Structures are given as C-alpha cells and as structure tokens.
Amino acid sequence: MKSICNQIQTTVTIAAVASMATIINLPSANAASYRLDWTGNQGYSAQGSFSYDNALQGSIVTKDQLDRFSISFFDPQGKLLQSFKYNSRNVSSIANFNFDTVTASVLQTGNFDTSNGFDLGSNFNTDVVGFFFYTYQNPDVGLSTATIFLKDDLSPEVCNTFPNCRLDNGGQLTATLIPEPGTLLGLLMVGSFSRLLKKKPASI
Structure with missing residues (x-):
C-alpha cells in the first residue's frame, strides 16, 4: 500500500512539474x-514605472518609444504630493526621458533638455505650479555636473542655502526590472514542488 501511495505521489509530482515547465516556457508578453x-x-522621493517593446532591447529608449510611463512624488513623511501618468500616444514635447536598455539605467548626466538628461513632472513652459523633476547642469552657477x-x-x-533649496536635490533615479508574471508564477511553483518532493510519504 505504501508503495502504491509513493507511485501516485511521484506521478502527480511529475505531471505538476511538466505543467509548470509548460507555463514557464509560454511566450511572454512582448x-x-x-x-x-x-x-x-x-x-x-519619487516612485514610478515604465515599459517598452522588447524589440527595442539593445538601444536607448526615448519617451516617444515608451508603452506607458507614470511617476509619483512624496514628501519625507511619505505623503503623496502629485502623480503624473503619461499617455504614450500624446507625450508632452517638453518631457524628456532616456533609458539605456543595455545597462538598465536612466540617463541623467546631462542637462534636462539633452539626450543624457530628463525632464518630468510639470511643464516649465506652461505650468507655474506643480512639481518639476529634472536634471540641471550649469557651471556658471556652480553646477559643473548634472x-x-x-x-x-x-x-x-x-x-x-544651497543645497537646501526647495524642495530637494541630489540622489540617483534608478530603474529595477519587474519580473514577468509567468516568471513569478514559475518561481512560486518551483518552491512549492521542491517542498513536496522533500516531504516524506505518510506511513500506512
């Protein structure tokens, strides 16, 4: 009886692992x-997210090539100040964002209006209120680096009182890859089945 239970458990486990492998190897969203x-x-602080077509991998992705982009700003206590959600089909001509897909980094070593900088949030040319988030470089006023x-x-x-000008400055804008849903599901299933394989069969 114990042998039959072991065989059933093994069969179920193999079938589940096979199903898991199928899920993991499904074509991912592009x-x-x-x-x-x-x-x-x-x-x-600022938090946001963006996405682009995988076909652009290996190049510099600009704001016009993004599928979506959103960013929110928070005060030091974590209170939301303002959020921006850009329509990829109608991105402001003033907005500037450039992402190196090879190094997975946001370009931010240049001025706000260059290909190595960014300009997000409110539009300087049209808004006198709101949150402006940008890189700035001007040796004439003491900013030799962006x-x-x-x-x-x-x-x-x-x-x-620089650098204590309102509201804040410094730091780096970092980008972290968000795993695809299929990958996350696969990892969860791998963990579950690993524990199942290690579990001793119950005595009959």
Missing part, C-alpha cells in the same frame, strides 16, 4: 517593465 525610484538629500532637482516653483536652482 514588453519590458521597470520600476523607478529616487530619494533626494532632504528625504523627498544634479537632479525636485521643485514646486521656478526659483533658481542654486539658492543662498
């Missing part, structure tokens, strides 16, 4: 998705 994170020197700024007004980047 998009790469990333999470965005930033924290400034004063504790303000710095990330989060502001809610049009005051100068370098103030009398």
